[in-house]
Every structure is written in C-alpha cells, then in structure tokens.
Amino acid sequence: MASVASANALPRSSGAANGVTTRATSEPALVRRLLIGIALLFLALFLFLPLGAVFATALGDGVHVYLQTFRDPDTISAIRLTLLAAGIAVPLNLVFGVAAAWAIGKFDFFGKSLLITLIDLPFSVSPVVSGLIFVLLFGLQGLLGPWLIARNIRIIFAVPGIVLATIFVTFPFVARELLPMVQAQGNDEEEAALTLGASGWQTFFRVTLPNVKWALVYGVILCNARAMGEFGAVSVVSGHIRGLTDTMPLHIEVLYNDYQFVPAFAVASLLALLALMTLVVKSAAEWKSRQSANRAASEGETGL
Amino acid sequence: MEISAIGKSRGERRGDGPVSISVRGITKDFGHFKALKNVDLEIPAGRLVALLGPSGSGKTTLLRIIAGLEFADAGTVEFGGKDITDQSARERHVGFVFQHYALFRHMTVFENIAFGLRVRPRRFRPSKQEIRDKVHELLRLIQLQNQAGRYPSQLSGGQRQRVALARALAVEPGVLLLDEPFGALDAKVRQELRHWLRHLHDEVHITSVFVTHDQEEALELADLVAVMNEGRIEQVGSPDEVYNHPATSFVYNFLGNVNLFHGRVDEGKTYFHDDATGRPIFIRPHLLEVTRQPNGANHFRAVTKHINAAGPLVKVEAVTDWGATVRVELSQAQFRALALAKGEVVFLTPKEVTIFDNGTVSRG
Numbered sequence: 300m301a302s303v304a305s306a307n308a309l310p311r312s313s314g315a316a317n318g319v320t321t322r323a324t325s326e327p328a329l330v331r332r333l334l335i336g337i338a339l340l341f342l343a344l345f346l347f348l349p350l351g352a353v354f355a356t357a358l359g360d361g362v363h364v365y366l367q368t369f370r371d372p373d374t375i376s377a378i379r380l381t382l383l384a385a386g387i388a389v390p391l392n393l394v395f396g397v398a399a400a401w402a403i404g405k406f407d408f409f410g411k412s413l414l415i416t417l418i419d420l421p422f423s424v425s426p427v428v429s430g431l432i433f434v435l436l437f438g439l440q441g442l443l444g445p446w447l448i449a450r451n452i453r454i455i456f457a458v459p460g461i462v463l464a465t466i467f468v469t470f471p472f473v474a475r476e477l478l479p480m481v482q483a484q485g486n487d488e489e490e491a492a493l494t495l496g497a498s499g500w501q502t503f504f505r506v507t508l509p510n511v512k513w514a515l516v517y518g519v520i521l522c523n524a525r526a527m528g529e530f531g532a533v534s535v536v537s538g539h540i541r542g543l544t545d546t547m548p549l550h551i552e553v554l555y556n557d558y559q560f561v562p563a564f565a566v567a568s569l570l571a572l573l574a575l576m577t578l579v580v581k582s583a584a585e586w587k588s589r590q591s592a593n594r595a596a597s598e599g600e601t602g603l
Numbered sequence: 604m605e606i607s608a609i610g611k612s613r614g615e616r617r618g619d620g621p622v623s624i625s626v627r628g629i630t631k632d633f634g635h636f637k638a639l640k641n642v643d644l645e646i647p648a649g650r651l652v653a654l655l656g657p658s659g660s661g662k663t664t665l666l667r668i669i670a671g672l673e674f675a676d677a678g679t680v681e682f683g684g685k686d687i688t689d690q691s692a693r694e695r696h697v698g699f700v701f702q703h704y705a706l707f708r709h710m711t712v713f714e715n716i717a718f719g720l721r722v723r724p725r726r727f728r729p730s731k732q733e734i735r736d737k738v739h740e741l742l743r744l745i746q747l748q749n750q751a752g753r754y755p756s757q758l759s760g761g762q763r764q765r766v767a768l769a770r771a772l773a774v775e776p777g778v779l780l781l782d783e784p785f786g787a788l789d790a791k792v793r794q795e796l797r798h799w800l801r802h803l804h805d806e807v808h809i810t811s812v813f814v815t816h817d818q819e820e821a822l823e824l825a826d827l828v829a830v831m832n833e834g835r836i837e838q839v840g841s842p843d844e845v846y847n848h849p850a851t852s853f854v855y856n857f858l859g860n861v862n863l864f865h866g867r868v869d870e871g872k873t874y875f876h877d878d879a880t881g882r883p884i885f886i887r888p889h890l891l892e893v894t895r896q897p898n899g900a901n902h903f904r905a906v907t908k909h910i911n912a913a914g915p916l917v918k919v920e921a922v923t924d925w926g927a928t929v930r931v932e933l934s935q936a937q938f939r940a941l942a943l944a945k946g947e948v949v950f951l952t953p954k955e956v957t958i959f960d961n962g963t964v965s966r967g
Contacts, residue, residue: 487701487703488705488707490692490699491699491701491706491707492707493691493692494670494671494672494695495718495719495722495773496723496774497693497718498693505707505722506707509709510709
C-alpha cells in the first residue's frame with residue numbers, strides 16, 4: 300500500500316517543483332478570483348466610473364459646446380490663475396524641498412527632527428485651517444491686516460493670498476520624496492567629489508542631483524498636481540471673485556452651483572487629464588528610480 | 604603593466620616630487636569618544652605607509668583628517684613642510700580611495716575617472732582630447748580598457764576598486780590615501796590587488812597612506828607601519844622592526860599569534876606562576892621547542908589537546924600543568940619526526956620569551 304501511495308504522490312510533487320501547482324503561500328483559486336474581483340469592482344466604482352462620468356458629461360452636448368467653455372473669459376481667467384499659482388508654488392517648493400532634503404539628509408544640526416516634523420505639518424493640518432491661518436495673519440482683522448491696509452496691499456481675497464495658500468499646502472511634496480533617497484545614499488560620493496577638487500555647486504549638480512533626479516521628478520509632479528487641484532485652503536482665502544480670484548477647482552464649484560453642468564465638467568475634465576498625466580509620469584519616474592536604486596544596491600556587492 | 608606612462612606625465616606636469624606628511628599633536632573627540640589622543644606621525648616623501656590597528660583605534664579618523672574630510676580639535680597637518688591644517692579637502696589635492704569605493708553610480712567608468720579633470724576651473728582644465736588620452740592611459744593602467752562605457756554596478760568588486768584608484772590618480776594628487784582599500788574583497792582578489800598596488804607604488808612613487816586592520820597586509824605591503832591602538836600610535840617602524848622588535852605589549856600581541864604567561868625570569872631561566880602574578884611573559888607559538896623527553900634546561904610540561912595539520916605549519920594546542928592553554932607551531936617535518944597525537948605529554952622549551960617592563964623590553 301505504501302509503495303502505491305508514494306507512486307501517486309510522485310507526479311504531484313514534481314509538478315510542484317516546476318511551479319505548476321500550488322506553493323505554500325498561494326491561496327485556492329476561488330479566494331484569489333474573489334479578491335481580485337473585489338479589487339476591480341472597487342476600482343470601477345470609485346475610479347473608472349467617476350472619471351468616465353466627468354468626460355461623458357463634459358462631452359455630452361458635443362465637442363463644440365465643450366470647446367465653447369474655454370472661450371468664456373471667467374474660465375480663461377480661472378485657468379490662468381491656477382497656472383500662475385502653480386507656476387510660482389512649484390518652483391519655490393522645488394528649491395525649498397531640495398534644500399531641506401539636503402540639509403536633513405547630509406548634515407547633523409540642532410533642531411533637525413523638529414524640521415522634519417514641521418515639513419509634514421501641511422499634511423496633518425486640514426486645508427481649511429491652512430487657509431484660515433493666512434486670513435488670521437493678513438485679513439482685515441488679522442495680525443498684519445491694518446498695517447497692510449494702510450499701505451494698500453491686498454493679500455486675502457486677492458492673488459497673493461491664493462499663491463501663499465498654495466505654497467503652504469504643497470510644500471511637503473518635494474522634500475518628502477527626496478528625503479529617503481538622500482538619506483539612503485549617504486555622503487560617500489559627495490566626499491569623493493570634494494577630494495577630486497569639485498566645488499560645492501559642482502558636487503551638488505554633478506553628483507547629488509543626478510542621483511535623486513527621478514525622485515525629484517516624482518515630487519515635482521505630485522506637488523504640481525496638488526497645487527492645481529487644491530480647493531480647501533484656496534477657497535478660504537480667495538473670496539470667490541469671478542474672473543479675479545477663482546482658480547479652476549473654485550470655478551468648477553461656481554459653475555456647478557449655477558447648474559452649468561457641461562462647462563463645470565469641461566473644466567473638471569482638464570483637471571482629470573492632469574491627474575492622468577501625473578499618474579503616467581509618476582509610474583515612469585518610479586520605474587526609473589527603481590532601476591537606479593537597483594544599480595545602487597548592486598554597488599554594495601563584492602567579489603570578482 | 605604600463606605604469607611608467609603615468610609617472611612620466613606626473614613629472615612633466617608638476618615637477619615637484621613626492622610630498623612628505625607631518626601630523627603633529629592631533630586630537631579628535633566624537634562626543635565623549637576620544638578618537639585620537641595627541642597623535643604625532645612623520646611620513647617621509649614617496650613612502651607607502653600602513654596605519655594598522657583594530658577597529659576603533661582611530662586609524663580611519665587619522666586618515667580622514669590628513670585628507671581634510673574631518674577636522675582635528677587640536678594639532679596640525681603639514682604637506683611637504685607647508686601647514687595645511689585649515690585647508691579643505693578640495694584644496695589639499697589628495698587622492699582618496701574609499702572603503703566602499705564611492706564611485707559615482709550614475710556615471711560610466713570613463714566619466715568617473717574624468718570627473719576630477721572636468722571639474723577643474725576653466726584655466727586649469729585640460730582639453731577634451733587631453734582628458735580622453737589621460738583617462739585611456741589610466742584605463743590601461745588598471746587593465747580595464749574595454750570597460751570604459753560600463754557603470755559601476757556592472758563591475759566586480761576588484762574592478763570597482765581599481766576604477767576608484769584610477770579616479771584618484773587622474774588628478775595627479777600629492778598624496779594618495781586609501782581607507783581599507785581591500786577590506787570588502789575576497790581573499791584571492793585581495794592578494795592580487797595588494798601586489799598590484801605595491802607595483803604601482805614602486806613605479807609612481809607617490810606618498811601613500813593606507814588604513815588596514817589586517818597585519819599581514821600591512822607587513823607585506825608597506826615600507827613603514829604605524830601601529831595604532833585606542834587613539835594613539837604605539838609604534839612606527841619598518842615591517843621587520845615592528846614584527847621582530849615590538850615596542851609595546853600591544854604591538855607584540857597584535858602582530859602575530861602569541862602565548863601570554865605570567866611569571867619571572869631569573870638568570871636566563873623562566874619561572875611561570877600559575878596564578879597570574881608576576882610579569883606578563885609573551886612567547887610566540889613558533890618559538891616553543893617541542894620534545895618528548897624533558898631536555899633539562901627551561902622546559903615545562905603540557906598535554907596536547909588539539910592538532911591542526913592542514914597548511915604549511917602544524918598548529919598544536921596544549922594544556923599546561925597549571926591549566927593554561929598554550930599554542931605551538933611546528934614545521935610539518937618536526938611534526939612527523941615527533942609523531943604527535945592528541946592527549947600525549949610533551950615538554951615545551953621557550954627559545955625566546957619577551958617581557959615588557961615599563962617601556963623597556965627584555966628578551967631571553
């Protein structure tokens with residue numbers, strides 16, 4: 300009997316060795332399909348369906364009506380303001396993020412952990428509160444309000460306020476993406492560059508920056524997506540003056556509340572496109588940075 | 604091996620021969636840890652010097668201070684008689700080879716080696732053609748002509764180490780500093796690179812300092828060995844001096860195997876104490892004569908416990924009457940003549956014992 304049993308077991312075990320049948324960590328087919336099914340259903344319900352709905356509604360009355368939206372001066376002004384806010388916030392946060400990541404990753408100084416915590420502040424604070432901070436600072440009844448009014452400088456309910464709020468909300472992105480990379484890479488290559496006679500700037504541009512460039516691209520993309528899409532903080536400081544202080548997300552809300560569904564969704568489709576583009580660039584950046592990380596990992600190996 | 608080409612171009616460019624290094628009164632603390640305690644070291648021009656010591660002895664810190672990658676709390680560093688204590692690493696014009704190579708991972712081998720030339724101020728920067736020639740000359744030197752377009756990750760450890768060396772030599776440094784240059788390589792490659800570095804140094808004659816914890820490496824490779832322990836230099840000397848005439852018990856202990864006993868020496872006769880009183884007495888394992896019968900003079904009894912006959916020397920571990928373990932090394936011929944086995948009684952006679960007594964060394 301025993302010999303028969305082992306003869307039966309033989310083909311099965313050889314199948315397992317080929318990886319055809321189950322491994323210890325795999326689940327029965329039913330469980331697998333069920334889990335995948337749930338995940339796909341979830342994606343369809345919460346991602347693909349809304350995304351489809353945005354484009355369907357936007358293009359519901361035809362391409363002509365869709366394009367008509369973008370001739371409306373208020374819409375054009377909203378797009379322009381969004382581009383302006385992002386155009387100022389992203390470069391500033393790029394510089395800040397690189398500087399912060401470099402300082403934290405490469406040097407030891409007093410208050411370092413406090414700085415790391417502070418960088419995360421905009422993530423942990425509600426955007427509405429972020430907006431209110433600026434109102435409390437620069438508003439009419441605010442700390443600096445009277446001083447600003449006396450000099451005829453408007454920040455709240457004006458473009459500067461929107462730019463400030465956008466900068467505040469988006470400043471963690473670049474620093475947060477760079478920091479783990481910079482910390483993992485250590486100082487060796489910078490020290491090597493220094494002994495070879497490179498100046499600080501040469502070291503930064505030729506050694507440090509190329510090593511983190513994909514993380515940097517990823518950080519900038521995320522930062523930009525958030526800068527263009529920010530609603531809460533900007534809404535508080537904007538004052539919703541049509542054609543003056545409405546950004547794209549605010550303009551979408553205004554249009555929607557006016558029952559102008561097609562224009563609302565047409566503008567929304569632009570933001571949705573931005574989101575899709577962000578995802579594509581993000582995937583490419585992640586893939587590239589994984590490649591260079593692999594390269595870095597195999598750097599540690601030894602032997603001839 | 605075409606090393607002469609590099610030597611020639613060095614001479615043409617700089618005209619000032621190799622540079623001596625003087626380190627005076629260097630002290631360095633890391634928080635409460637005293638890494639270096641008032642260290643003095645003179646390195647003559649053109650020599651290959653080893654900083655040898657256990658980990659934590661301060662040898663890498665001293666090397667990094669010479670390079671300008673670390674700054675001392677007190678003391679001065681001079682290159683060729685010129686005080687460069689306050690100069691940055693960039694100004695010191697040293698070649699530094701890092702323990703883990705620190706090659707630029709996003710650059711090819713060619714770009715890595717060319718880096719030091721490319722970052723020079725425009726006035727001193729060689730032309731593109733000159734850079735290309737120089738890099739190819741160095742690639743020939745490190746025997747990696749066909750790997751110029753590869754990335755560091757595509758090279759083996761030994762190849763990376765050679766690229767790191769070529770990169771350091773490309774800027775024609777006054778001194779070459781190497782931090783555990785062979786530490787991360789396997790034994791065979793280490794051996795090969797050691798010989799290669801020795802040849803290279805014989806040709807180029809650049810003042811070189813390397814850090815190692817491997818006494819064999821230091822003794823084989825260096826003209827001068829500085830033995831370090833707990834932030835101090837215990838002894839500086841030729842490999843022969845430090846090995847055969849160690850100045851302190853630490854040096855004696857660190858360079859080669861040693862048996863430690865306690866006791867005294869009276870009129871050429873050694874008396875061992877079984878309770879760790881008396882002075883420490885050191886005996887090298889190969890300086891113990893093994894006999895089957897007591898030979899009268901200065902012997903003591905022991906029982907063999909373990910025998911390892913693999914290798915050029917036979918290593919015997921024995922236990923003395925007072926319970927101490929003693930290591931003995933015999934030639935294969937002696938071992939066969941004695942026909943030793945485990946658990947047998949032997950008589951050991953020290954051919955030479957070394958006693959360190961407040962700085963003075965006595966032998967007998």
